[in-house]
Amino acid sequence: xxxxxxxRESDYPQxxxxxxxxxxxxxxxxxRGCMIIKPYGFTIWEKMQRxxxxxxxxxxxxxxxxxxxxxxSYLSKEADHVEGFAKECAVVTHYRLKNSEDGKGVxxxxxxxxxxxxxxxxxxxxxxxxxxxxxxxxxxxxxxLINQWANVVRxxxxxxxxxxxxxxxxxxxxxxxxxxxxAVEETLRILDVYADFAENVLAIPVIKGLKTESERFAGAxxxxxxxxxxxxxxxxxxxxxxxxxxxxxxxxxxxxxxxxGNQELVWGTxxxxxxxxxxxxxxxxxxxxxxxxxxKLAPVQVVIVPIYKNEEQYGEIxxxxxxxxxxxxxxxxxxxxxDRDTERPGWxxxxxxxxxxxxxxxxxxxxxxxxxxxxxxxxxxxxxxVPMEGLEGRIESLLExxxxxxxxxxxxxxxxxxxxxDSYDDFKKKVKNEGGFFLAHWDGTAETEEKVKNETKATIxxxxxxxxxxxxxxxVTGKPSSxxxxxxxxx
RNA sequence: CGGGGUGUAGCGCAGUCCGGUUAGCGCACUCGCUUUGGGAGCGAGGGGUCGUAGGUUCGAAUCCUACCACCCCGACCA
Numbered sequence: 001x002x003x004x005x006x007x008r009e010s011d012y013p014q015x016x017x018x019x020x021x022x023x024x025x026x027x028x029x030x031x032r033g034c035m036i037i038k039p040y041g042f043t044i045w046e047k048m049q050r051x052x053x054x055x056x057x058x059x060x061x062x063x064x065x066x067x068x069x070x071x072x073s074y075l076s077k078e079a080d081h082v083e084g085f086a087k088e089c090a091v092v093t094h095y096r097l098k099n100s101e102d103g104k105g106v107x108x109x110x111x112x113x114x115x116x117x118x119x120x121x122x123x124x125x126x127x128x129x130x131x132x133x134x135x136x137x138x139x140x141x142x143x144x145l146i147n148q149w150a151n152v153v154r155x156x157x158x159x160x161x162x163x164x165x166x167x168x169x170x171x172x173x174x175x176x177x178x179x180x181x182x183a184v185e186e187t188l189r190i191l192d193v194y195a196d197f198a199e200n201v202l203a204i205p206v207i208k209g210l211k212t213e214s215e216r217f218a219g220a221x222x223x224x225x226x227x228x229x230x231x232x233x234x235x236x237x238x239x240x241x242x243x244x245x246x247x248x249x250x251x252x253x254x255x256x257x258x259x260x261g262n263q264e265l266v267w268g269t270x271x272x273x274x275x276x277x278x279x280x281x282x283x284x285x286x287x288x289x290x291x292x293x294x295x296k297l298a299p300v301q302v303v304i305v306p307i308y309k310n311e312e313q314y315g316e317i318x319x320x321x322x323x324x325x326x327x328x329x330x331x332x333x334x335x336x337x338x339d340r341d342t343e344r345p346g347w348x349x350x351x352x353x354x355x356x357x358x359x360x361x362x363x364x365x366x367x368x369x370x371x372x373x374x375x376x377x378x379x380x381x382x383x384x385x386v387p388m389e390g391l392e393g394r395i396e397s398l399l400e401x402x403x404x405x406x407x408x409x410x411x412x413x414x415x416x417x418x419x420x421x422d423s424y425d426d427f428k429k430k431v432k433n434e435g436g437f438f439l440a441h442w443d444g445t446a447e448t449e450e451k452v453k454n455e456t457k458a459t460i461x462x463x464x465x466x467x468x469x470x471x472x473x474x475x476v477t478g479k480p481s482s483x484x485x486x487x488x489x490x491x
Numbered sequence: 492c493g494g495g496g497u498g499u500a501g502c503g504c505a506g507u508c509c510g511g512u513u514a515g516c517g518c519a520c521u522c523g524c525u526u527u528g529g530g531a532g533c534g535a536g537g538g539g540u541c542g543u544a545g546g547u548u549c550g551a552a553u554c555c556u557a558c559c560a561c562c563c564c565g566a567c568c569a
Contacts, residue, residue, distance in 0.1 A: 032561085087567070123569095157492090157567060164568065217569095225569095237569060276569055307528050346529040353529095364528055374528080491569095 019282060020161045023291050023354050026278075033159035033166030040355065041278065043299035045169065048277060049149065051201050051296070052171065055193050061145040061173060066127050068151075069118040074126040078251040084218020085122045088155045090166075092118040120153040125219065125244075125270055128174045129252040136176060136266060138257045143186070144176040162279035163236075163491055170274035176266045178256065180245075183267035184222075187243040190271045191224045191465075194239040202277065203294040203407035204228050204284045205414055206238055207437075207486065209462025214446055220270075221245035227461045227486065229414045230283040233435020235461045235488035238280050244268035279491075284410050291356030292379055294406050295399040302328060302335040302395060303352045307345045307364035314341065317363050320388075324361065324373070327392050333399070353378060358402050359395060379405050420484065424475045427487070431456045437488050439467075441481035443474035451476060452487065461486045
């Protein structure tokens with residue numbers, strides 16, 4: 001990763017922003033804190049969407065769409081929920097403009113104030129549970145398993161491309177169930193879907209866990225998450241799945257008739273992942289040359305760069321390039337022959353490395369003569385000369401290997417940067433100097449968590465679900481603990 | 492909302508302290524020739540209300556006043 005990152009933490013964000021912009025993923029929009037996602041970046045997001053959507057459908061979910069605007073009164077129905085989101089809501093107060101008196105431009109027409117202000121959704125629980133009230137009457141209407149792909153707005157004070165923008169794209173699932181057990185199962189099922197997606201598609205290893213009270217979603221009973229480690233040693237929450245209990249059912253009066261004829265409150269879940277995953281992808285895999293996109297997400301999996309000295313060679317080589325392109329396309333590989341004569345080969349090499357294209361083929365006069373191509377892989381940087389014979393199969397298996405290798409590299413990094421720690425003094429020193437995940441015992445209190453946060457800036461990322469049980473003593477207070485939790489500095 | 496900083500060509504910057512030729516440099520852009528196996532070289536060219544509004548002065552990017560915008564650090568957060 002970039003020199004600025006390993007040496008000085010404060011250099012990191014600039015490096016990250018530069019990479020996002022130079023690699024043609026996104027740029028800042030004229031509206032503060034918002035971003036323009038460019039076609040190359042959006043294609044990656046679309047592929048994420050498609051993969052995830054298939055996984056949701058496979059577990060019985062369907063898509064729907066709810067309004068962007070939420071009446072202010074809805075938001076205040078669940079006390080914790082409004083408390084959590086009130087500080088970052090964009091509010092629509094008027095519905096009309098008029099020409100200004102001085103003839104310069106337009107002003108808000110004060111006569112056109114809305115009777116009830118509208119909140120631009122920071123998340124859709126309230127508007128969705130308001131609809132569920134009408135949709136759910138009987139146990140026969142349950143479970144209700146709905147997802148929506150949408151944009152939401154949270155008026156963050158500080159923003160960063162993909163990681164924290166004022167407007168972001170995401171999916172949010174909202175389900176309703178007749179029993180607590182079923183709702184908890186749904187919460188964990190989705191957590192598994194997220195972990196599977198992160199590891200097998202994004203090639204980012206994650207730890208599934210439970211959030212502590214202070215990090216819990218506003219309005220949830222339990223918040224589960226997947227946590228990833230970035231190359232600068234900071235943690236990134238990559239997805240959350242919430243068990244809502246009966247909180248929203250209570251707030252919106254959503255009840256159902258059981259088989260026995262009783263009226264009961266329904267149980268809920270909600271869960272989401274966002275364009276933040278793009279940030280995770282960039283930071284988990286990128287290096288000094290630019291992005292490294294896992295083959296399953298790469299908009300271009302193979303790029304072919306012709307090298308030539310004159311018109312005649314250009315024609316011949318492009319013909320060979322096209323033949324290879326056709327062969328790869330038949331196997332479903334996304335391949336691009338860059339036959340532009342307006343850019344030079346060295347320029348193209350750098351450009352596609354910056355964009356993270358997994359495999360590059362270069363064909364020049366020498367190769368043509370020997371029936372070879374130069375094959376370079378982005379993840380390791382290795383280059384080799386291979387025969388054209390059997391190239392397609394070779395590339396197919398190389399793409400699979402690359403996908404695995406990127407994951408393994410990230411996993412190795414995480415393992416090397418995860419340590420058990422028992423002394424709070426050691427912890428303070430190491431958190432300051434090293435970064436990474438720290439597995440430590442904690443007494444389970446919010447006070448201790450708060451103290452550690454204030455003194456070290458590290459927070460409890462999660463209580464790992466699959467963590468081994470181990471009796472121990474809280475590193476701060478010495479009180480008993482039954483399991484280690486993950487501490488880290490986080491984005 | 493607190494602390495710091497910056498506004499000069501599409502992007503990145505120098506010039507401002509100490510006012511004085513036609514406001515300059517790198518990248519990008521246009522044209523020409525040579526190049527093309529790791530971000531080409533040479534030559535020519537185009538592009539500026541110096542954030543905005545006042546003021547001082549023979550003369551303001553530069554000094555004074557007010558305003559505006561943006562960025563960074565913190566609090567907040569997927």
